[in-house]
Amino acid sequence: MATITQILEEKALEVKNFEFTYAGADAPSIKKLDMPIAKNSITALIGPSGCGKTTLLRSFNRIHDLYPGNKYEGEILFKDRNILTPKEDLINLRIKIGMIFQKPTAFPMSIYDNVAYGMRLQGIKNKTELEGRVEKALTDAAIWKEVKDRLKHDANGLSGGQQQRLCIARAIAVEPEVLLFDEPTSALDPISTAGIEELVVELKEKVSIIIVTHNMQQAARVSDYTGFMYLGELIELGRTEEMFVTPREKLTEEYITGKFG
């Protein structure tokens, strides 16, 4: 059984007895996993490649549903409701639980249209409101100053780091409650990485954040809680400062001291 530290904050999400099996696979990639996610905090998921951390992350907004045959079991509670039921409205779920990907995913349209995209999907057409919220999202994503004079330019003309911040702006523009980050800095240089990390820490005032990372220093720098996963199971979940200093599980200790992974 996993060693799980009691979460002091309110819970944003709660994973209960969760199993995930990819289409065509014999064995589940995530096995009987229980995990609370604290509200307005940053929870980092670490673990060696193939341990299931990205698979778990992608279950929170059910992006796995895009590919046929994947199977969820157990529960993920969001506002006391299990989001894994077939009747869950995925469009509304994904508005509430946003996602940032490993590589920047700027759409082939202008910077402005990128940020406005999610809001337009929700039917917001009022130009003044859109302009105000685009500016606010870009400001919150710490990129407004760099792009305010070229909002009509193609978003693909931005640098990788800028594109990633644009994607964050696009995600926060629809005012989600949870943001999922899937290794958001693995394609970026150190300076852009520092910028994104700073931004992630600022964002937790408004949203609950789960971040998958291969970089343990990053987990230590930004997160409040860290979950260590191994072979589809959660081995340990604890407060970050405690877990990196005094891990309670031997496997966790071996992983964070670099004995494997």
Place this chain on the structure above:
Amino acid sequence: MTHTEKRILTNKIVMTLSTLSAMVGMTFLFWILGILVINGIDALNWTIFSEAGAPPGYEESGLKHALIGQLMIVGVATFAGVPLGILAGTYLSEYVQQSKLAETIRDISDIMMSAPSIVIGAFVYAIVVAPMGHFSGWAGSVALTIIMLPIILRTTDDMLQLVPSTLREAAFALGAPKYKVIMQVVYRGAKVGILTGVLLGVARVAGETAPLLFTSFNDNFLNTDMNQPMASLTVTMFNYATSPYEDWQKLGWAAAFILSMFILGLNIIARVFLMKKKGK
């Protein structure tokens, strides 16, 4: 001879052979173009565009009937083939993806692409011309649509598959429904490629003769009724060029020249688009 000398010699031989082969190919290409330009420009004049066909010996004789017929037949085929091809390609890439059904459709479409166009002409003759009882412009358009369809379908399919799946996921992650993901994000990412496919598809059918012989047949006079047999540049060119009358033969050269320039133009535009896409 040392090993190095041998290698250098082999290199020289292969290089000479491939250069010669390339030159043979280029020679024929420029020969064809040269003859077309010389004879074509010589035959070009304003009456070609202002006058329709006339019996041999008439001063006022042109290709207006064939140009208009060509534009109408190819236009209708494009109007039908482009949306059909793009939608079918979208279905393959975005809905059935790598399933057995999708792979079967892809295979059939590849086979259709290499089917002799005269066979498609004969097919349309059997399903359209024979029941109607006469040749018609519509039948010609049907034949060209069938030829165009697999080209546009496959390029659309290929180009959509090149759009990274993370881009789709990102749009879904913002709460977009599937049709909006496709129309607003995926199409935008693939638009240059799809447009290139459309241009190449149109260029391909614009030069077809055999399927039209069976379907739209020909008309030596101006006709804009798609229900009737209709002139096209290609069939007109064939008829005029094989006739014994010198003025008709000249018109044949003009038709060949106009047709080649049209197709060359489409191909160049398509390539410019592709180059822009790669340069990006």
